[in-house]
Amino acid sequence: MRYVIKIVGVILCILLYDSMFIVYETNQAIVIQLGKVIREVKEGGLYFKLPLIHRVVFFDKRVLHLGRDDTQREVITADQKRIIVDAYIKCKIVEPVVFYQTVQNENGLHRRVYPIVESHIRENIGRFSLISLLNEKRSEVMKLIQNGVYSEAKKFGVEVMDVRIKRADLPEENSAAIFRRMQTEREKEAKEIRAEGEQAGQEIRAKADKLKRDLISNALKESHEIRGAGYAEATRIYNNAFKVDEEFFNFYRSIRAYSKSFAKGNTKFVLSPNNRFLDIFNKGWK
Incomplete structure (x- = not known):
């Protein structure tokens, strides 16, 4: 009899434990009975359910960050430039029942939402040139993508807080080609600068040589004039002395x-x- 009482007590404790669940402030939950959602809990606290019949699924109430290394995609801009785009999404689960019924978990959300993000990225980036995306149009493109994803993400029970492109790089072969072109342009620019410097040097040397010739010529002329004047003066003195x-x-x-x-x-x-x-x-x- 004692053993029966102990067994019954253990079963009752298990049933009592299984009939309670705690929802933390950072979470929200839904109660499922035989695959059907019968209740949702969005506030934190201690709650009760039917043991062994009801199942509780918890979801995070905080902002979710969706983005992995496999989300890089090649996109073509309006000027037919290929770029590699890697984007991330920040969203919140606002309707846990709809979320569970459509995607069930975060992995399912990523599989469903990211193709939508990719579609809007291709559509909106395809309207602008590469230069404008790197400069003044970037924020405008981000806003268009966010608005498009926001309207479509509602059907999954989530609210999109932000969509951002964290990197937009050229493909490796394009980067190598651009690097070679930049190198060629820099070499061309260096040759032009050296040629201009050589030309300037030749002009300076020519001016210096001309100035040198002018100085020597003027000096020789002046020396001949002084020497001639000296000879004339000497001859005058000589003649005057001869006359005495x-x-x-x-x-x-x-x-x-x-x-x-x-x-x-x-x-x-x-x-x-x-x-x-x-x-x-x-x-x-x-």
């Missing part, structure tokens, strides 16, 4: 000529006695 005493000056010139002519001891001259070079000696003999 012509006989003495002739004697002086003759003496200098003799000193230069007879500088070496072995100098020999064969001259006529009447040669003008010997006038001083001839006058002395007279």
Whole structure:
């Protein structure tokens, strides 16, 4: 009898435990009986159900982040540029019964919602060029995508809070081609800069050479003028001195000529006695 009472007590405890469930503040729940939803619970607290008959399914009330590595898709822009787009969705479960009946869980939601997101991404990105998507039109495209997904996601019992493109890259082969084109453009630009620098250098060297020639020419001209003026002044002084005493000056010139002519001891001259070079000696003999 004791064992029966213990067994009955254990069964009653199990049934009592199974008849209660707790809904936390971050969760919401639905009660299912034989595959049919009979109740939804959105507030936190302690609740009761029929043990072994009712089943409770919990859902998160917080914002869900939907997005995985396999969500990358290739999209064509209006100017026929291919880009790789990776988007994510933020949403909340607002109608747990509808959510359970349509998608059942987050994985099911991702499988149902993301094709819708992809469709709107292709449709809206296809209206704009790549440059505009990277600049002023990006926020407009995001708003169009979000509005389209928001209206269609209601049928799954969720409210879309945000849809964002977290990366939009060119395919690898396009990136390599763009890199090569950028490299070619930079090399071309570098050659143009070097050519311009060489041209500027040649112009500067030509100007410097011309300036050098002009300076040398002016200096030579000025030196010739100064030298000519000096010669003229020397000639004037020489002539004035010659006029003061012509006989003495002739004697002086003759003496200098003799000193230069007879500088070496072995100098020999064969001259006529009447040669003008010997006038001083001839006058002395007279």
